[in-house]
Amino acid sequence: MLRLELYKIFKRPRTYISFAIITAFALVIQLALVADGKNFISFALQGVNEQFDVKGNILNGYLVTYIILQSLLVQIPLLVALVAGDVLAGEANMGTMRLLLTKPVSRTRLVLVKYTASVCYALLLITWLAVIALALSVSIFGAGDLINLKSDSFVIILKDDVLWRYLAAFGFAALAMSTVSALALFLSSFADNAIGPIMGTMGVIVVLMIFTTLDLPIFNTISRYLFTTHMIGWKGFFDDPVPYAAITRSAVILAIYTVLFVGATIWWFNKKDIQS
Amino acid sequence: MAADTIIEAKNLSKYFGKFKAVEDLSFAINHGDVYGFLGQNGAGKSTTMRMLLGLIFPDEGSVYIKGEKFGNRSRHLLKHVGAVIERPDLYKYLSGWDNLRMFAQLSGVPITTNRLHEVLEIVGLKGREQDKVKGYSQGMKQRLGIAIAMVHNPDLLILDEPTNGLDPQGIFEMRVLIQRLSKDFGKTILISSHLLYEIEQIATRMIIINRGKKIIEGDVTTLLSPDDTNVDVRIGAVDVATSLKASQWASALTNAVDGKLQFRMNPSHIPALNKWLVALGADVYEIKASHSLEAYFLSLTNEDNAKA
Numbered sequence: 395m396l397r398l399e400l401y402k403i404f405k406r407p408r409t410y411i412s413f414a415i416i417t418a419f420a421l422v423i424q425l426a427l428v429a430d431g432k433n434f435i436s437f438a439l440q441g442v443n444e445q446f447d448v449k450g451n452i453l454n455g456y457l458v459t460y461i462i463l464q465s466l467l468v469q470i471p472l473l474v475a476l477v478a479g480d481v482l483a484g485e486a487n488m489g490t491m492r493l494l495l496t497k498p499v500s501r502t503r504l505v506l507v508k509y510t511a512s513v514c515y516a517l518l519l520i521t522w523l524a525v526i527a528l529a530l531s532v533s534i535f536g537a538g539d540l541i542n543l544k545s546d547s548f549v550i551i552l553k554d555d556v557l558w559r560y561l562a563a564f565g566f567a568a569l570a571m572s573t574v575s576a577l578a579l580f581l582s583s584f585a586d587n588a589i590g591p592i593m594g595t596m597g598v599i600v601v602l603m604i605f606t607t608l609d610l611p612i613f614n615t616i617s618r619y620l621f622t623t624h625m626i627g628w629k630g631f632f633d634d635p636v637p638y639a640a641i642t643r644s645a646v647i648l649a650i651y652t653v654l655f656v657g658a659t660i661w662w663f664n665k666k667d668i669q670s
Numbered sequence: 671m672a673a674d675t676i677i678e679a680k681n682l683s684k685y686f687g688k689f690k691a692v693e694d695l696s697f698a699i700n701h702g703d704v705y706g707f708l709g710q711n712g713a714g715k716s717t718t719m720r721m722l723l724g725l726i727f728p729d730e731g732s733v734y735i736k737g738e739k740f741g742n743r744s745r746h747l748l749k750h751v752g753a754v755i756e757r758p759d760l761y762k763y764l765s766g767w768d769n770l771r772m773f774a775q776l777s778g779v780p781i782t783t784n785r786l787h788e789v790l791e792i793v794g795l796k797g798r799e800q801d802k803v804k805g806y807s808q809g810m811k812q813r814l815g816i817a818i819a820m821v822h823n824p825d826l827l828i829l830d831e832p833t834n835g836l837d838p839q840g841i842f843e844m845r846v847l848i849q850r851l852s853k854d855f856g857k858t859i860l861i862s863s864h865l866l867y868e869i870e871q872i873a874t875r876m877i878i879i880n881r882g883k884k885i886i887e888g889d890v891t892t893l894l895s896p897d898d899t900n901v902d903v904r905i906g907a908v909d910v911a912t913s914l915k916a917s918q919w920a921s922a923l924t925n926a927v928d929g930k931l932q933f934r935m936n937p938s939h940i941p942a943l944n945k946w947l948v949a950l951g952a953d954v955y956e957i958k959a960s961h962s963l964e965a966y967f968l969s970l971t972n973e974d975n976a977k978a
Contacts, residue, residue: 398772406763489759493818496723496755496828498748498778664742668725 395503399511403477409515412473413522419469420462420526424534427458431535454538455531456556460632462527463563467626470567471574471599472592473519478512478578479591482663486586486670501664509579509656516571524564542632549634559636563628566645570625573648574599576655577621583659586670621651674701676750676826676858677722681731684717684882691717692882694731699826699860699875704852706873706890707862708967714882715862716756719830722860723753736825749778753828757835758815762804766795766814769803770821777822789817792855793847809840816847820857827851829861833868841868848872866967870894880971900924900960901940903931906953913950919943929955 403409427434431453482505485491494504540556542549551559577598581591602622605613617623627644630637678698684691692714699705709715720726722733724745733740735747760769770790774781790796793813803811812832819827832848833841849872851857863869869876870890877887886893901922911926922939925932933943937959947954 395776398775401768401772402761402764405761405768488761489757490761492725492755493753493759493773493815494776495725496748496751496753496819497773497776498746499776500745501742665727667727668720 395499395507396510396514399481399507400514403481403511403515409477412476412519415469415473416466416519416523417526419466420523420530423462423465424458424531427453427461428534451536451538452541453535454540454553455528455533455535456537456540456551456553456560458531458535459527459560460540460542462531463523463567463628466523468600468603470519470523470571471625472596474512474516474571474574475578475592475595477515478509478575479582479595480588481508481512481579482582482659483585483588483591484582486668487588489670491668491670495668502660505579505583505656505660505663509576509659512575512579513572516575517568520564520568520571523567524560528560540632549632551632551634559631563631566628566631566641569645569648570628573621573625573652573655576652576659580655580659580662583663583666619647621648624648675699675734676701676736677860678734679718679722679731680734682718682721682728682733683730684714684721684726685729690882692721692728692879695879695882695884696731697877697884697887699858701825701858702852702856702874704848704859704861704872704874706869706876707860707879708866708869708876709862709879710971711864713879715879716830717882718879719753719755719828719860719862722828723748723751723755725755746778749822750824751826751828752777752819752822752824753830754812754815754819754832755828755830758811758818760803760811760814760818763802765800765802766790766806766810767799769814770799770817773818774821779822781821785821785823789821792820792850793817794843807840808835809837809843812836812840812844813847816851820851820855824857826858826860829859831863832861833863833865841865845871878967878970885970897936898934899937901933901935901937901943902956902958902960903933903943903947903954904956905929905931905947906955908950908952910947910950910952917946919946 435453482491485494495501537553537556539553540551542551574595578591578595581594582588585591599622602620605620606617606623624644624647627641627648630641630644675698680696682695683693695714695718707715707719717726721728724740724742736750738744738747740747761772764772767786770786774786787796790799793816795810795813795817798806798810803814806814816827816829816832819829829848833844836844845868848859848861852859852872861869861873873890875888876890876893878885906929910931914920914923914926914931919933922933922935923931924934940957940959944954944957
């Protein structure tokens, strides 16, 4: 059944739009940095150069990958929601949900299979991002030490210490995207058209991200419990030392949200009248 | 429940808010039936069919498939049933073959490639199976829908308005196909349609529902008895009403407005009625017997609506 779901997802031309968008986005940033990277680096390191003498291949593939990942913080969840928000609502919209549910398949199993298929898609998307951002950037700009600039400090990670951090960061991003998939699936179970769940997922993420980024005491209290706060836990792998406890806590919170969203979808879908 | 009952609805009721879509509806479909399901638009036919398939959950009552209570925990019983509800909506970006193969794999029984070819042959889609469904006509989609419904060789086929959107040729071909499925392949069929002539041609038993409630159920031949033939008479402007009410025709008379008279009676009495009217001095312009399901259906639903 999972094979059938994946077959349906990857037979649709619009599935590949996400891969094309990521490719285009990464290529634009890479080309821009090839053309004007030196100016960008001198501007970015203005504050640092006043106190330190930074030398070497600063504009390397690892830094370019970090810039690409930072820039795609909002876009990737949208691309994941494009498919996950469509898996139930899209079937209702096409009218195929009727035919699917006249077959002897349990509704719970159907939800789980559709969720698994959306996670597979999200994993492929993250893998593609890793290939296009990391592999291509390193092949264009070469490898080097990674300078991670923060608002009030910077971290230098030695060249030989970077790759595993990226692999771990991509793994964490995959977990975060599984949570986004679960949210989109949950919203998808209420709708008969995919636009609503896709926009709804983005709406929830954008609003919660505002709570996370606005440094107000009232938001600070709740933001630690919001999954959007923990979606950017991958950045922890580029700190020194790596805050493993915080990363683990973020991963657990994301997993709890995922279970809650999928569980709620199963509960609702099992009692839903199919009228589309 | 009879031993050969395939599906049974017991006291089904469904409410959408305050609207009663189906109310205390019971019926049973036995092996070999071609069971016509009739009702005006909004009468509750599709809601009932969806409840039979577990797409909609009844607020009251139960569905039994082969004697077992059907619900979310017994969806395996759907392997005995194949269905096309309303339109046969399919994955348009996939080929007919892919659609058939995918749904076949969900049908709960192992299905060979030969069986896929066989059902395509039965529904007349052989040679077009590799085309994408978005290029199919409405008739082809309907036939593919039926192929998907019957691919796992179920006992019962539930077809909701299978002639909807088809041209006259398509309607004819669909009728032939359904008759073939019943006679040649021994399928029990539950079919709804607003084209009553189609039901009259193929159904052996039928139920008529109105405003969610059963009006009548039984064998088509019994329900459409000659004694219930509608006879419309058009005569010249002679007042026969008083004479009619005092005559032997009074019990058969159902309506009399100006020169238009309506009777429900056996058509063998038409010559005697004609002679009687002529003897009264009436000019008889037309006598029309309409012994059809449509007339019967309209008379029953109109009576029911008048009571409401």
